[in-house]
Amino acid sequence: xxxxxxxxxxxxxxxxxxxxxxxxxxxxxxxxxxxxxxxxxxxxxxxxxxxxxxxxxxxxxxxxxxxxxxxxxxxxxxxxxxxxxxxxxxxxxxxxxxxxxxxxxxxxxxxxxxxxxxxxxxxxxxxxxxxxxxxxxxxxxxxxxxxxxxxxxxxxxxxxxxxxxxxxxxxxxxxxxxxxxxxxxxxxxxxxxxxxxxxxxxxxxxxxxxxxxxxxxxxxxxxxxxxxxxxxxxxxxxxxxxxxxxxxxxxxxxxxxxxxxxxxxxxxxxxxxxxxxxxxxxxxxxxxxxxxxxxxxxxxxxxxxxxxxxxxxxxxxxxxxxxxxxxxxxxxxxxxxxxxxxxxxxxxxxxxxxxxxxxxxxxxxxxxxxxxxxxxxxxxxxxxxxxxxxxxxxxxxxxxxxxxxxxxxxxxxxxxxxxxxxxxxxxxxxxxxxxxxxxxxxxxxxxxxxxxxxxxxxxxxxxxxxxxxxxxxxx
Amino acid sequence: xxxxxxxxxxxxxxxxxxxxxxxxxxxxxxxxxxxxxxxxxxxxxxxxxxxxxxxxxxxxxxxxxxxxxxxxxxxxxxxxxxxxxxxxxxxxxxxxxxxxxxxxxxxxxxxxxxxxxxxxxxxxxxxxxxxxxxxxxxxxxxxxxxxxxxxxxxxxxxxxxxxxxxxxxxxxxxxxxxxxxxxxxxxxxxxxxxxxxxxxxxxxxxxxxxxxxxxxxxxxxxxxxxxxxxxxxxxxxxxxxxxxxxxxxxxxxxxxxxxxxxxxxxxxxxxxxxxxxxxxxxxxxxxxxxxxxxxxxxxxxxx
Numbered sequence: 222x223x224x225x226x227x228x229x230x231x232x233x234x235x236x237x238x239x240x241x242x243x244x245x246x247x248x249x250x251x252x253x254x255x256x257x258x259x260x261x262x263x264x265x266x267x268x269x270x271x272x273x274x275x276x277x278x279x280x281x282x283x284x285x286x287x288x289x290x291x292x293x294x295x296x297x298x299x300x301x302x303x304x305x306x307x308x309x310x311x312x313x314x315x316x317x318x319x320x321x322x323x324x325x326x327x328x329x330x331x332x333x334x335x336x337x338x339x340x341x342x343x344x345x346x347x348x349x350x351x352x353x354x355x356x357x358x359x360x361x362x363x364x365x366x367x368x369x370x371x372x373x374x375x376x377x378x379x380x381x382x383x384x385x386x387x388x389x390x391x392x393x394x395x396x397x398x399x400x401x402x403x404x405x406x407x408x409x410x411x412x413x414x415x416x417x418x419x420x421x422x423x424x425x426x427x428x429x430x431x432x433x434x435x436x437x438x439x440x441x442x443x444x445x446x447x448x449x450x451x452x453x454x455x456x457x458x459x460x461x462x463x464x465x466x467x468x469x470x471x472x473x474x475x476x477x478x479x480x481x482x483x484x485x486x487x488x489x490x491x492x493x494x495x496x497x498x499x500x501x502x503x504x505x506x507x508x509x510x511x512x513x514x515x516x517x518x519x520x521x522x523x524x525x526x527x528x529x530x531x532x533x534x535x536x537x538x539x540x541x542x543x544x545x546x547x548x549x550x551x552x553x554x555x556x557x558x559x560x561x562x563x564x565x566x567x568x569x570x571x572x573x574x575x576x577x578x579x580x581x582x583x584x585x586x587x588x589x590x591x592x593x594x595x596x597x598x599x600x601x602x603x604x605x606x607x608x609x610x611x612x613x614x615x616x617x618x619x620x621x622x623x624x625x626x627x628x629x630x631x632x633x634x635x636x637x638x639x640x641x642x643x644x645x646x647x648x649x650x651x652x653x654x655x656x657x658x659x660x661x662x663x664x665x666x667x668x669x670x671x672x673x674x675x676x677x678x679x680x681x682x683x684x685x686x687x688x689x690x691x692x693x694x695x696x
Numbered sequence: 697x698x699x700x701x702x703x704x705x706x707x708x709x710x711x712x713x714x715x716x717x718x719x720x721x722x723x724x725x726x727x728x729x730x731x732x733x734x735x736x737x738x739x740x741x742x743x744x745x746x747x748x749x750x751x752x753x754x755x756x757x758x759x760x761x762x763x764x765x766x767x768x769x770x771x772x773x774x775x776x777x778x779x780x781x782x783x784x785x786x787x788x789x790x791x792x793x794x795x796x797x798x799x800x801x802x803x804x805x806x807x808x809x810x811x812x813x814x815x816x817x818x819x820x821x822x823x824x825x826x827x828x829x830x831x832x833x834x835x836x837x838x839x840x841x842x843x844x845x846x847x848x849x850x851x852x853x854x855x856x857x858x859x860x861x862x863x864x865x866x867x868x869x870x871x872x873x874x875x876x877x878x879x880x881x882x883x884x885x886x887x888x889x890x891x892x893x894x895x896x897x898x899x900x901x902x903x904x905x906x907x908x909x910x911x912x913x914x915x916x917x918x919x920x921x922x923x924x925x926x927x928x929x930x931x932x933x934x935x936x937x938x939x940x941x942x943x944x945x946x947x948x949x950x951x952x953x954x955x956x957x958x959x960x961x962x963x964x965x966x967x968x969x970x971x972x973x974x975x976x977x978x979x980x981x982x983x984x985x986x987x988x989x990x991x992x993x994x995x996x997x998x999x
Contacts, residue, residue: 642805643752643753644805645805645807647749647750647751647752647789648801648804648805648807649805649807649815649819650750650788650789650790650793651749651750651789651790651792651793651798651799651801652790652793652815652819652822652823652904652908653790653793653794653819653820653822653823653826653908654790654818654819654822655788655790655822655826656788656790658818658822662807662810662815662818663807663810665809665810666807666808666809666810666887666888667808667809668809669808669809669810670809
């Protein structure tokens with residue numbers, strides 16, 4: 222992949238200069254050192270055990286090599302940790318970035334305008350004056366659920382206020398730092414994110430949205446989400462960072478851990494759109510106990526390269542996992558996403574529905590793994606990958622790995638690759654739609670299974686984002 | 697009232713050294729008339745239809761495709777004297793649609809994920825909006841330009857804008873048209889043509905024409921693959937287009953069969969990219985009896 226030609230120099234410069242102004246005091250150190258990690262932990266006034274975990278993760282990070290040898294994986298050679306790390310502290314310290322809307326880079330302002338997002342919401346999304354806006358929302362939610370024992374708060378705060386729970390679950394059983402190099406990086410320098418705890422037999426019947434809150438904290442680029450759904454509870458968690466995030470960093474490495482206890486049901490939905498200079502390298506995993514259900518719904522847009530494979534371990538008999546993912550890659554982008562499912566118990570089932578769209582030389586990969594362990598009898602899995610391409614310059618690869626160690630199982634895989642057909646476009650044009658609207662309608666139909674799963678405002682926003690991507694007008 | 701006038705149309709496949717298909721087609725269809733365009737396979741009937749609608753696969757090498765409209769052609773739209781004749785070949789397919797051209801496809805596209813109701817409302821609104829743009833004068837155009845906030849609503853969601861036909865209003869229109877065509881309501885919530893039987897697709901083409909209310913509808917072998925009951929339904933729909941909306945029909949067909957139900961005012965026989973012979977409904981019957989070869993012979997003898 223050629224490196225810089227698709228990133229407008231001016232944009233990069235604008236981002237860089239902007240953030241530099243805001244955070245010059247924190248840019249002295251270069252490279253990720255033990256000292257950096259200690260400073261982060263101290264800033265947050267963390268207990269000793271968390272610092273120890275961070276330092277252990279740092280060691281693991283330093284020991285592990287960069288992933289380079291996956292077939293067709295995105296090129297990560299530009300990811301230079303020494304260049305990235307100095308930008309971490311400002312985010313933690315500055316808590317909110319710009320003071321005024323006008324201070325934001327123009328392209329970010331434009332994007333919000335194009336999305337038709339009201340001023341107050343724009344401020345919240347950009348981290349400007351978000352404290353006030355988000356407090357109200359947060360308060361309302363707290364009052365409603367607190368009585369039931371539901372906890373929903375910032376991850377940093379959770380370390381202070383719900384220490385015992387966090388200590389038990391945080392990067393211990395689900396996503397240990399040893400999982401991969403970027404999980405280790407995340408473990409060392411994580412900051413912000415969401416903590417959700419749903420007690421037994423409790424149904425939170427409206428989606429828990431991290432849309433507001435995470436901005437009020439300035440939203441780290443290494444945010445951690447920890448969701449614990451106790452037995453027979455139910456929750457739909459939505460991470461609505463559907464507006465392009467302004468960021469001085471060019472690396473995002475989030476971590477998501479979900480615990481689905483016996484009979485519980487968790488849906489984790491996210492629509493993410495990153496600036497075009499971001500490397501988006503995340504680790505998301507759920508552990509699903511007996512008769513539990515885990516559902517992942519994700520839209521991955523923006524970024525220069527994304528590597529993201531939400532995974533579920535079906536640990537208890539009768540556990541179910543469903544994945545719906547969508548990826549969109551435009552010029553110079555490589556979106557490498559998929560799903561992983563481990564069937565480790567009998568009578569477990571999973572479905573993976575993956576959709577990708579590529580245009581102007583963009584590249585999408587589906588990379589999936591379904592593992593059915595010996596003894597996981599009567600388990601079933603169905604994988605469906607559909608790729609839609611706009612032109613002959615774009616590419617899409619499907620790499621569905623299946624590791625089946627049990628014979629009494631039901632396995633299905635289906636993949637389709639198609640180009641947006643000229644005849645389809647002409648058909649819609651002959652009915653009065655112009656060329657752009659015709660293509661947009663075809664794409665909107667293609668992603669319909671995703672939008673159907675999302676609350677209406679997210680569905681609308683996802684459609685709008687894709688529309689803007691297709692116009693090539695998103696920064 | 698509108699008139700579609702095709703003059704000396706020559707066309708080839710749009711690629712280097714592309715095969716010449718049309719060799720001087722002349723044809724005139726007025727709204728309210730039914731014309732049958734018949735002829736053997738490969739004679740250029742479908743090509744003619746696609747060129748009228750603006751398909752990019754063909755290149756017109758000579759001739760004109762004109763649309764003449766009257767001042768009061770579109771309700772609520774002021775039409776200046778110099779906007780009464782349009783050269784369709786200069787226009788995009790959607791602009792032609794906005795002017796009242798409709799093409800009924802032999803093999804309509806199947807679009808997953810887009811419900812009929814959503815698609816039809818979007819198409820109708822797009823057509824009305826395009827029509828306004830085509831006829832607005834320069835001052836208005838500039839004002840609109842200034843007003844453009846840079847964001848168009850998604851075709852999926854179609855926020856209600858000024859002048860747009862909203863969801864509730866459209867439901868009524870749709871229901872009325874579906875009743876007119878004796879179609880099942882469940883159609884409205886299925887994805888556009890996806891999984892439709894051949895007959896349902898053809899019926900859907902007629903429904904679209906009923907909703908978009910074109911001045912001229914070119915129906916490309918809309919009778920192919922229909923059983924007798926469905927043929928009757930589709931034919932009733934086509935007659936309704938003419939009778940209720942005054943649409944002019946150019947009915948492309950191989951067979952006499954559909955013409956038993958949709959009685960043409962004029963019949964044209966196309967052979968080797970030309971209209972070889974024109975006549976009234978009796979010509980179709982003659983073709984049924986004698987095939988196309990006698991027309992070919994007659995034309996060659998005359999030459």
